[in-house]
Structure formats: C-alpha cells, structure tokens
Amino acid sequence: MTETVTVGLGERAYEVRIGSGLLAQAGRHISPLLKRGRTAIVSDETVWRLHGATLTAALAAEGISATPILVPAGEGSKSFEMLARVSDDLLGLELDRGDMIIAFGGGVVGDLAGFAAAIYKRGIDFVQIPTTLLAQVDSSVGGKTAIDTPRGKNLIGAFHQPRLVLADLDVLSTLPAREIRAGYAEIIKYGLLGDVDFFAWLEAHGPEVIALAPEALALAVRRSVEMKAQIVAEDEREGGRRALLNLGHTFGHALEAESGYGEDLLHGEAVAIGMAQAFRYSTRQGLCAGQDAVRAEAAIAAVGLPVRMDALPAHPFDAGQLLAHMGQDKKAEGGRLTFILARALGEAFVARDVDASSILQFLTAEGAGATGVTA
Numbered sequence: 001m002t003e004t005v006t007v008g009l010g011e012r013a014y015e016v017r018i019g020s021g022l023l024a025q026a027g028r029h030i031s032p033l034l035k036r037g038r039t040a041i042v043s044d045e046t047v048w049r050l051h052g053a054t055l056t057a058a059l060a061a062e063g064i065s066a067t068p069i070l071v072p073a074g075e076g077s078k079s080f081e082m083l084a085r086v087s088d089d090l091l092g093l094e095l096d097r098g099d100m101i102i103a104f105g106g107g108v109v110g111d112l113a114g115f116a117a118a119i120y121k122r123g124i125d126f127v128q129i130p131t132t133l134l135a136q137v138d139s140s141v142g143g144k145t146a147i148d149t150p151r152g153k154n155l156i157g158a159f160h161q162p163r164l165v166l167a168d169l170d171v172l173s174t175l176p177a178r179e180i181r182a183g184y185a186e187i188i189k190y191g192l193l194g195d196v197d198f199f200a201w202l203e204a205h206g207p208e209v210i211a212l213a214p215e216a217l218a219l220a221v222r223r224s225v226e227m228k229a230q231i232v233a234e235d236e237r238e239g240g241r242r243a244l245l246n247l248g249h250t251f252g253h254a255l256e257a258e259s260g261y262g263e264d265l266l267h268g269e270a271v272a273i274g275m276a277q278a279f280r281y282s283t284r285q286g287l288c289a290g291q292d293a294v295r296a297e298a299a300i301a302a303v304g305l306p307v308r309m310d311a312l313p314a315h316p317f318d319a320g321q322l323l324a325h326m327g328q329d330k331k332a333e334g335g336r337l338t339f340i341l342a343r344a345l346g347e348a349f350v351a352r353d354v355d356a357s358s359i360l361q362f363l364t365a366e367g368a369g370a371t372g373v374t375a
Contacts (some may be wrong), residue, residue: 003218005225007141008233012161016141016156016225020217022055022168023129027062030127033163035098037064041088042113043104044073047131049176055104055129067093071112076262078108078147080156086116100125100163106132107139107267111154114145118160123155128165133183134268136167137190137224142232148261152328159237167219167225168371180210181304182268185248185275187220190227192275192296193247196346198223199299206303243293243350247340248274254325259314272305273312281362282341292345310367319360319368326359 002019017029030039039059043052048070059066069089071077090101103126104115110128119128130140142190146157172180187209189198201219202209208216228245235242252267252274259265277297282288297307309315326337364370 003095003222005222005229007161007229009161009236014161014163014165016165016167016229018136018167018169018221018225020168020170020214022166023051023171024058026055026058026129026166027060027064027157028058029103029164029166030059030100031064032061032126033125034064034100038095038099039064039066040093040095040099041066041068041102041104042086042109042116043068043070044077044106044109044219045070046073047105047109051104051131051171055102071109072261073108075108075148075267078112078154080084080149082112083116083147086112087120088118090116095120095124097121097124100127102127102207103131103140103162104129104131106130107133107135109145110135110140111144111157114143114160114162115147115157118145118158123160125163126160128162129170130165130167131171133172133180133221134186135183136169136172137183138186138223138228140165140167141225141228141346142242142245143236152325153256153261155328161236164373167221169212169214172212172217177210178266180212182266182272184210184303185268185272185300185305187224188300189247189271189275190224192279192342192345193244193340193348194227194346195223196344198227203295203299203302206299210303240350242306243338244340244348247342247348248272248276250274250326250329250337250339251277253329254322255309255312255317256315257325258317258321259312264281269306272300273307276300276307277362277366278340279342280366281339282343283357284362284365285341285358288342292342296342296345308366315367317363317368319363319370321359322363323356323367 005016103110128140130136143161209220248271252270259274276297279293284291341351
C-alpha cells in the first residue's frame with residue numbers, strides 16, 4: 001500500500017509517496033510531470049550499482065530517456081568541485097527548463113542534485129527518490145539544498161522544492177545497519193521536538209523500526225514526513241518554527257566539522273549526540289526536568305546510537321573549536337548563538353542569544369578540552 005503526504009505550499013505543493021515497490025513504478029509516477037521524456041539522474045556510484053537498472057527500466061517503460069550522472073558516495077561529494085562537475089554534465093546534455101533532474105540517493109545526492117537543479121538555467125524541476133532512511137524522513141522533504149565548505153556544513157545552498165518525492169521502503173533493506181540507525185536519529189527527533197506520543201511509541205517500537213519491520217517502519221516514516229510537511233508548509237524558509245527541525249544540529253554539526261565530515265561520524269550519529277546534549281544543556285540551564293533528559297538519552301542509546309562525545313574516535317574535542325564552528329551555524333544571527341532547546345519531551349523551542357560562556361562551560365563538563373577556550 002502506498003501512503004501519500006502532501007507538502008502544502010499552494011501552487012508549489014507536492015506529494016511524498018511512501019510504500020513498497022515504488023522504485024519499479026517510478027516511471028508511472030514521474031511521467032505526468034514531464035513536458036518531454038528526458039531526465040538526468042544524479043546518483044552515487046554505490047546506489048547506482050544496487051538500484052540503477054531498476055530505475056532505468058522503470059523510466060524506459062514509460063518512454064522516458066535517462067542519463068546517469070554519478071558522483072562518489074560520501075559527504076565529500078557535497079563540494080564546489082562536484083557541483084561544478086554535475087552542472088557541466090547537465091549543460092553537456094543540453095537539458096532545458098522543460099526537462100527534469102532526478103536525485104537518486106541519500107541526503108548527499110539529494111542536497112547536491114537539488115542545488116544543481118536550483119541554479120541550472122535559473123532553476124529546473126527535480127524529483128527526489130531517497131534511498132536512505134535519513135533522506136526519506138528528513139532531507140528529501142522541504143526543499144533545502146546545499147553543499148559544504150571548510151567553514152561549515154550546508155552553508156552554500158538554496159531553497160528549491162522538488163515536484164515529487166518517492167520513498168520506496170524496500171530499498172532500505174540494502175543499507176548497512178549503521179545507516180539505518182543514523183536515519184532513526186532523525187525519526188526520534190520528531191518525537192522529541194513536538195510529539196511526545198510519537199516519542200513514547202518509538203520507545204516501545206524503536207527496535208522494530210531498526211529491524212525494518214514493515215508496519216512499524218511505514219508508520220515511523222509516515223509520521224516523520226507528516227510532521228516535517230506540516231512545519232515546512234507553515235514556515236518554508238525557516239523564519240520561525242521550521243528551525244525546530246534543527247534540534248541537535250548545532251551541537252552535531254560542530255562535531256561533524258571537527259571530525260572532518262568523514263565516515264568516523266555519520267550525520268545521524270552527530271545529530272543523536274547533539275539531541276542528547278541539547279536536553280542535557282536544557283536541564284543544566286533549568287529549562288527541562290532532568291528525568292526528561294535521561295529518558296531522551298536512554299531512548300536514543302537504546303537503538304545503538306551514540307549520546308556522548310567520548311564515544312567518538314576524534315575525542316577529545318576542543319571546546320573553543322566546537323564553539324567556533326557553532327558561530328558559523330546558519331541559525332546564528334548578528335554573532336548571536338541560536339540553539340534548539342527543550343522545556344520537556346515533545347516541547348522544543350528556539351533559543352536565541354544563547355550565552356557563549358555557558359556553552360563553553362557545558363562542553364567542558366561534557367569532556368571537551370579547555371585549551372584555547374575563549375567566550
């Protein structure tokens with residue numbers, strides 16, 4: 001059964017279709033959106049090896065010609081160099097604005113292909129076919145596209161909404177268990193930021209989601225997408241409530257930057273630690289009951305996700321360096337630090353003008369080194 005969630009953006013509204021077997025039916029879903037039967041598929045080499053033939057056949061069955069543009073797997077492909085290469089390949093195909101790009105992969109491919117679509121000839125339509133759990137519940141929905149720079153993650157990008165998202169739950173079976181856990185971090189995030197009942201359901205059923213049990217997986221993905229779609233429809237460009245979706249990300253992005261954006265720390269793992277830190281910091285500041293922070297940390301750790309910095313290979317981190325990365329965060333305004341903090345489970349809020357010295361003290365208490373610390 002296919003379930004549909006609509007992202008309500010007026011004339012730019014689009015559907016997120018969730019179910020099994022959608023990849024083999026992709027041509028039927030995408031064909032009505034095309035002015036002519038031409039697409040370019042941006043994918044990574046790993047995803048293409050596993051699933052490229054299925055997608056190509058599905059498109060060909062509807063008379064759609066598709067040319068793959070492959071990039072290396074991994075966060076390193078979200079770069080100026082790879083954006084330039086993909087853009088040049090698109091120009092070489094002579095795609096026009098009536099054609100379409102398909103982003104076929106995880107969050108890296110979705111961000112890169114979506115940004116290329118946003119700037120190619122001042123904007124071309126694209127479809128998201130996310131192949132990781134993290135991308136299905138988070139990055140494929142909402143139109144955020146970006147690349148990384150040495151100064152920080154996702155700092156160069158654009159808002160560019162897809163025309164359609166196809167989330168085929170079957171493709172998740174080819175993912176390593178570590179990638180499933182990393183995606184689950186973004187699922188539990190939705191419970192922690194705004195739906196305590198969903199959080200409680202995840203406490204009971206999280207292991208089933210991790211095991212890809214069909215009914216539990218479908219419910220978790222659908223509820224996550226519903227929450228994100230609602231928030232995006234209310235605040236497309238993150239002027240207010242959408243910032244809540246960054247729960248754990250300010251802490252997490254700093255850890256990713258210090259870890260070099262490599263395989264030592266996946267994005268979902270960084271977010272998992274960041275969410276636990278956000279709750280612990282909220283407790284330290286007297287904003288949130290200690291038992292809520294303990295419960296949040298326990299639920300994250302229960303599925304094998306890290307919750308503390310000392311679990312990471314790059315530990316010990318330097319508190320001053322982490323704070324410097326936080327200053328580059330997209331939510332920072334006028335030099336003020338912005339964090340998503342919590343008053344309770346399911347009650348996150350945007351905290352602006354957070355005191356830098358209190359963050360330094362917290363990071364030091366968490367085990368970061370104090371060498372060269374400045375506030």
